Amino acid sequence: MDFTISSLDRSLENTIQHKINLKTKPVGSLGKLEKIALQIGLIQHKTNPTLKQPTILVFAGDHGIAEKGEVNPYPQIVTQQMVYNFLSGGAAINSFCNRNKIHLKIIDAGVNHNFGNQSDLIDAKIGYGTKNYETEPAMSIDQCKTAIKKGANIVSETHNNGCNVIGFGEMGIGNSSAAALLMSHFTAIPITECVGAGTGAQGDAIKTKKRVLKTVFEKHHPNSPLEALATFGGFEIAMITGAILKAAELKMTILIDGFIVTAALLAANTINNNVIDYCIFAHSSEEQGHQKILNFLEKTPLVTLGMRLGEGTGAAVAYPILESAVAFLNNMASFEEAEVTTKD
Ligand SMILES: O=C(O)c1ccc[n+]([C@@H]2O[C@H](COP(=O)([O-])O)[C@@H](O)[C@H]2O)c1
Numbered sequence: 559m560d561f562t563i564s565s566l567d568r569s570l571e572n573t574i575q576h577k578i579n580l581k582t583k584p585v586g587s588l589g590k591l592e593k594i595a596l597q598i599g600l601i602q603h604k605t606n607p608t609l610k611q612p613t614i615l616v617f618a619g620d621h622g623i624a625e626k627g628e629v630n631p632y633p634q635i636v637t638q639q640m641v642y643n644f645l646s647g648g649a650a651i652n653s654f655c656n657r658n659k660i661h662l663k664i665i666d667a668g669v670n671h672n673f674g675n676q677s678d679l680i681d682a683k684i685g686y687g688t689k690n691y692e693t694e695p696a697m698s699i700d701q702c703k704t705a706i707k708k709g710a711n712i713v714s715e716t717h718n719n720g721c722n723v724i725g726f727g728e729m730g731i732g733n734s735s736a737a738a739l740l741m742s743h744f745t746a747i748p749i750t751e752c753v754g755a756g757t758g759a760q761g762d763a764i765k766t767k768k769r770v771l772k773t774v775f776e777k778h779h780p781n782s783p784l785e786a787l788a789t790f791g792g793f794e795i796a797m798i799t800g801a802i803l804k805a806a807e808l809k810m811t812i813l814i815d816g817f818i819v820t821a822a823l824l825a826a827n828t829i830n831n832n833v834i835d836y837c838i839f840a841h842s843s844e845e846q847g848h849q850k851i852l853n854f855l856e857k858t859p860l861v862t863l864g865m866r867l868g869e870g871t872g873a874a875v876a877y878p879i880l881e882s883a884v885a886f887l888n889n890m891a892s893f894e895e896a897e898v899t900t901k902d
Pocket residue numbers: 629630631632728729730731732733734735755756757758759815816817818819843844845848865866867868869
């Protein structure tokens with residue numbers, strides 16, 4: 559839990575903004591790309607930042623509450639099946655990472671399955687799924703601390719391999735419930751307004767999901783961000799919280815994905831509110847709670863594509879926008895270089 563995260567060093571802000579304004583374009587005409595270029599420049603403390611070894615880490619974990627199937631349309635076994643799908647290259651995140659030249663790593667944070675020896679799977683298993691928070695906290699405080707540490711260590715290794723831009727994804731049947739509980743805890747938005755469709759709950763199924771999660775929310779009274787993560791979280795969510803905190807400490811650019819990753823960010827941001835300076839919000843998930851968290855954080859996402867898949871797919875799809883931002887900052891000519899007349 560010891561992370562040293564500095565707030566963004568803004569001493570180069572005027573220099574970078576001036577460089578952006580001198581490019582051969584009307585002032586401000588590259589819109590949000592200009593803001594991203596500035597943010598990445600400030601994160602790297604450089605007027606000519608570069609994106610190196612872009613990587614997405616997908617953390618997978620199971621959830622005790624999902625065994626009954628009351629809050630999740632798909633059965634728990636899909637978590638392990640999708641991990642095999644990631645490993646054989648067949649999931650959406652594989653397609654997008656291949657397309658956009660992003661390194662992809664899959665982590666077993668706590669799936670209810672023994673994967674044996676899988677060369678491409680990082681084994682960070684905390685347990686075979688969390689406990690059901692209808693009756694007891696999802697995990698112990700010690701397990702939660704271990705998950706945060708493991709997430710942080712995986713980011714450190716990735717950084718040591720030369721990565722300076724990172725996104726996180728997750729896979730865990732039932733984790734939209736954990737995310738809704740965490741969201742309500744950290745934003746004080748009533749739990750029923752945080753609950754959404756997840757993988758596709760509709761009609762009576764949504765009513766049941768809201769009723770069950772309201773009872774869960776009212777049963778527990780966590781007293782710290784760590785206790786909240788342990789009570790409502792998943793192993794993959796706690797690991798992402800640690801991963802975000804470490805990535806900010808290492809001054810990496812962090813691409814935030816959808817509802818579940820943003821719930822992990824809420825925990826990280828409560829632990830240390832400097833983390834948000836390092837985050838770029840990739841997309842607005844169709845999951846209704848995600849839009850409310852973005853409003854709560856006063857952040858505008860890069861794209862809205864009606865996606866609600868998770869896996870880090872929003873981050874993977876939005877990554878080329880960061881490449882475009884850095885490319886114009888580094889490669890575009892200034893008015894003087896191109897001998898273009900500027901306005902009076
Ligand atoms: O990240 C999102 O915006 C998102 C929104 C809805 C669903 N998901 C994915 O769907 C799963 C959780 O949904 P559920 O219904 O099983 O709680 C989990 O594997 C997530 O990756 C992800």
